[in-house]
Each structure stands twice: as C-alpha cells, then as structure tokens.
Amino acid sequence: MSETPTTEAPAEQSGPALADLQDERLINQQSFSAVASQFVHRLRGGELGSLPVIIGLIIICTVFYAIEPRFLSSFNLVSIARFAAPTGIISLGIVLVLLLGEIDLSVGSLSGFASAVMAVVVVDNGQPVLVGMAAGIAVGATIGLFFGLLRTRIGVPSFVFSLAGLLAFQGALFYVLGDKGTITIPASSSLVQFAKFGYVPAGLSYLLVLLIAAAYLGAELLNRSRRAKAGLANSWLPLPLVKAGLLAGGLVFLTYYLNVDRGWPNVWALFTVLVVVTDLVLRKTRWGRHVFAVGGNEEAARRSGIKVDRTYVTVFVLCSSLAALGGLMAAGVLGSVSQNSGTTGLELTAIAAAVIGGASLFGGRGTAYAAMLGIIVLQSIDSGLNQINVDSSVRFMTTGAVLLLAVMIDSVSRKARTSSGRG
Template sequence: MSSSTDTAPAPAAAAPPKPGAGLLRRLVETPEVGVVVACVVVFTALAIDKSTFASAVNLQGMGFDLAQYGLIAIGESLVILTGGIDLSVGALLGTSVILASWFNVRAGLPAGVAILFTLAICGTVGLIHGLAVTRLKMPPFVTTLVTYTVAQGVTLAITSGTSIPGISGFFSDLGQSYLAQIPVPLVLFVIVAVAAWFFLERTYQGRQVYAVGGNAEAARLAGIRGDRRVVSMYVTSSLLSGLGGMLVLGRMGVGSASGVGVGWELSAIAAAVIGGVSLMGGQGRIMGIVAGAVLLELINNGLTTLQINSNYTQIVLGAVLGIAITADRLRARRLAKRR
C-alpha cells in the first residue's frame, strides 16, 4: 500500500543547450549582422547578374571610392556618437582639394607641406565646431551648416570657377597607387577604421564618447569631461574630411571643385545610420559603419554597372536613408520599452 507521504516524481532535467546555440543567438542579436548580410546579398546578386561587377578592375575602382566615402563616414559617425551632427564633411572635403592645390601650385609649397597646411586648416575648423557646440551651446546642425555654406563660398572664391592644374605627382602616387594590387587609399581607410575601432572599443576615452552621447548629464556627474570628447570628435571628423580630399585630389590629378563633395554628407550620415549608429548618440560600432559604407558603395556601383540612369541614384540613396532612419527610431523605441 502506498504511503500518503510519497513524494512527487522529480521534474525532468532541463535539456542542455545545443553546442553553438549561444554563439548563434549572439550573432543574430548583433546590430551589425543585418547590414553585413545585406552586403553579401547585394554583392552576390550583382555578381550573378553582371559578371563584370566582380572583376578585379571594378573591385579596385570600388576600393578607391569606398576609401573616400568611408573616411568621412567614420568622421561623421564619431560626431554622431556624441549626440551631434556634422553637415560640413562633404563641403570641407571639396575645399581641402582646392586648398592643397593652391598651396602646392600657386604658393609653390612642396606637396607634403601643402597637405600639412590643409589638414591644419581642417583641424582648426573642427576645433571651432567643437568649441561652438560645447562653449557657446550652439546647435551642431546650425554650426556645421554655416561651415557648409562658407566652405562652398571659399572654394568658388579661390578658383573663380576654374581648376588648378599642375599639381605635384605625389598626390597621384597617394590617390592612385596600389599595394599588392590593393588600392593605397583603401589601405589607408582600413588603417583609419582599425584605429577608430581600437579607440572606441579598447580605450577609456572611447568609452567616454559613448557615455557622453548616451547621457551627457550622467557623464558629467560621473566626472567625465564631456566637452573634451565632443571637441576631439569634431576635430577628428574635419581631419578625416581633409584626408579624404587628398585622396580625391590624387585621383583627379587637378584641383577642381566641380561637384566634389556635394551631397557627400548625406552618404556619410546614411552609412552611419545604416550601420547601426543612433542619431540620438551613444550607440554604434565601427564594424557597422564600415559595413554601411560598403553597402552604399555596392548600391552606387551596382546601379552604374547595370547602366541605370544616374538620376535614380539619389532616389535610391534617399530611400535607403529613409529606411535606415525609420529603423533607427524603431530600434530606439524598442530599447526605451525594455528599459
């Protein structure tokens, strides 16, 4: 006869997690995985449709373009991480092309000195941006919009609508050379991306940038000198615009501002947002930014390879940017609900 004190059967032991399940879940939850997959899908589709798309010549051409757009995308992203925005990156890139040409040809300075002078001016512009935002509390949008307008005016004033020929061959060596069949500008872009990744992910100052962008007041109460981080990011953004200008000048072989940098700030912002950088600041990683820049280059080059009217490129870019911003706001709302 059974006793009333008989114990209930013990519950079955939980099934052990499948090997690799945790890794797969973390991979799926990684914010950048979506844009990386999109890059693979777009590249594969275009390569299947057009065999010339995956040719060595076309890939090298994309490498040159990616370096130019990617540099200003990284600079733009660093500013956005602090909760700001830099609308001057494209115009400043175009101005740096003219400044370097003028220093080299009209002022007769060696190419290396002309580059240093140009980068010094770009860095000073970034310093002014940072001080205006932190000390004068001017809105970043307005501050950098002023520079956007002034930079375009300076470019036209220096050139009077004409180009500056006769630049040093050093610029061509910088903007058109290869290292083991890899474009030198692409190598420089990778170096800058790795340096930015190391700064943000592996240094105390980099973590402070996220803290300032996430909650400036909390960062201040924690003893973080947020103003310094904001200023340094604006300076870095302007310097990367200047560096991008040197690469563009090397590819063109002549100092011309015709269409150079116009609208590039939109591409930079799009690459950042597509890559997972929140427009509210404090969220985003370099891997996503690079993937966002790659995706935009694949789309731009793909439309050209498919011989689609270039006017539609801006439509596609605008649509992609709109989708990215919408996704950013939905992601922000989801995070707010979790908190």
C-alpha cells in the same frame, strides 16, 4: 566541450566557482549552445549589430551579379574600393560625431575647401605635397576646434553651425580657387601616385592580411589567459578560433581576388588602418569610453567627472580633420580639385553611410566599422547602377530608398530594444 548543454551546475561542484559565475542566474557563454542562444536572444532583443547591413550587401551583390556579372569582377571591386575610400574617411568622422548625438553637415564642403587649400599650396606655390597636405588638414583641425568651441562655449546646436559651415566653406572653396575653377594636380606628385595609381604589392598584402588575423587571435588568446588568471569566466574557446579562421580565410580570398586585377588600393588600405585604429581607440581607451558615455547620457557623464566639453571639442576636431583628409584623398584619386569638389551631396553620402552601417542618429550607439560597411553598400549601389546604365536620377532615388530602409531598421530595432529592456 560543446556537448555540455548547460554549464550551470558544474560551476557549483567543481571547486571554487569563477568570480562571475557564482549565481545560477548569471549569463554564461561557455558552450556552443550558450553562445548560440545568446546570439538569438540578442537578435530578438533588437541588438542587430551589423547583421542587416551584411544581409543587405549580400542582396545587392546577388542582384547586380545576376543582371551584370561584371559587377563582381576583380576590376570592378578594386574600383569600388578606390572610389569608396575617400568618402569612407569622411564618414568615419561622421560616426564619431553621431556617437555624441551630434551632426556635422559641413564635412563635404570642408573636404573640398581643404583640398583646394592643398592644391593652391602645392601647385600654385610650388611647395612639397606633404606641406600642402599638412596645410589642408590644419585647416580642417582649426575649423573643428572652432566648431567644438561654438558647441561647448556658446551652445550653438551642431546642426546650425555645421549648416552655416556648409555654405561658408563652399564660398571659401570658390575664393581659394579664384577664377581658375579647376586645379590639376600633376600626375607625378606623390599624392596622386599614392591615391590614384598606388596599390599594395601582392606579397605585402598577403602578409598584412595574415598579420591582421594573427593579431586578432593573439589579442583574444592573451585576453583569455589574463581573464583566467583573474578568475573570470571565458567564452566558449572555439569561438575566437573560428572567428580568426573566418577572418583570415575571407581576407586571403579577397586579397587573392583583388590581386587578379590591381590589388588593394592604397587609399583603401589607409582607410582600413584609420577604421581599425579608431575602433581600438573607441573601445580600449578612456577617451573612447567617455565618447560613448557623453553620447548616452551627457548629464551622467558630467556628474561622474568626465570632461564633457573636452570630449566634444576633440570629437569635432577629429571629424573635421578626417573630412579634410578625405578631401585630400578624393583630390588624389581624381587628380584635380575643382569648384565641384565635395559639393555634390558628399556630406549626405557620408552621413548616410554611417547610418546605413549602423551608427545611431540618436547618439551612443555605433562602431567605427559602420563607416566601412555603409560606404561599401552605397558605393556598390552606385557602381552597380552605373554598370547597368541606369540614369543618375534613378541612382539618387535608389540611394534615398536604401537610406530610408536603414533608418527604418534602426528604428524598429530600437523599439525591440526598448520593449525587451535594452534601451
């Protein structure tokens, strides 16, 4: 099958042509060479996807491993995953906001505020952890609703109201904590047990990883059979098989490697579930389609009958809720809430992660996986520099340089897209 260099002619000869291949100029992906040339064509056209960040990650790993082999140890990778996850959850919300071409600068201090609310409810008032977490997330959702209404009803730019939020929620954090300064969450509480000491059991983690790969393959094959039934062309058959194989192999190896130490952290598993669900919702539902449409051309979206305001409000609610959840997880990982919670440039790390992962600052471009890839890059740099005992001043500068590089790649690929007519 892969020997067929071009499949243009056969479509004409062999009986009824597939609905989408009746014109010889149509792009098809039915052979290996077609898939490969399509891939090269996309890269030339500036559709880089996740390629730069993956290359970047490989470079980072190689460099740090060369200097300090402990960087790639199971222990360190588990730590990276555990500390990256809370910020990653916040960054996931940022990806949603960026897709609309908006920004939310308040996620950092909001996450601190929400965790302080949770800590006060749980520790000071003796309520169950779940009640405290619900209170924290409710605070986030309410603030998101308020933001959404500010944006849609009054028309305040998101940069401004979220900047105001950044200051206000920091004040709210101090106010809620009172003069105590720090609230320690008891190690016996289920949140700390989950986030700080919780790991996915080895057997379960293998099962889950294989289930993920099987689900991917199953969905692909189901889609292919449906397309074939509807008379539409499918891409080269081995492609989904190879992808599923690579996915399964990679995940099983990672799981094995992490299980040498403590295994997948619970918080990272939670983060992964959130990313996968968000990705599916963005790609497979009407709401997700509308988010991309509003981010791409708001006026067009409005004229085609999309409820633009509702899209804005739901996205801001989701972003703030995810920020609150991220704050709660950070509190769980650290085991305490203090006046520093979420205030040390956390919002900038979250935004930087989303952008490094490939979400465009200009709206309409990006995937949920941007949050995951971006936060892995940032946390790896942080951890690596920490391991080789570099001063924190250098760490900040390095992170800044990486962010600049990511935005430069984004801008250059934008130019390539424009010149090759891919907008």
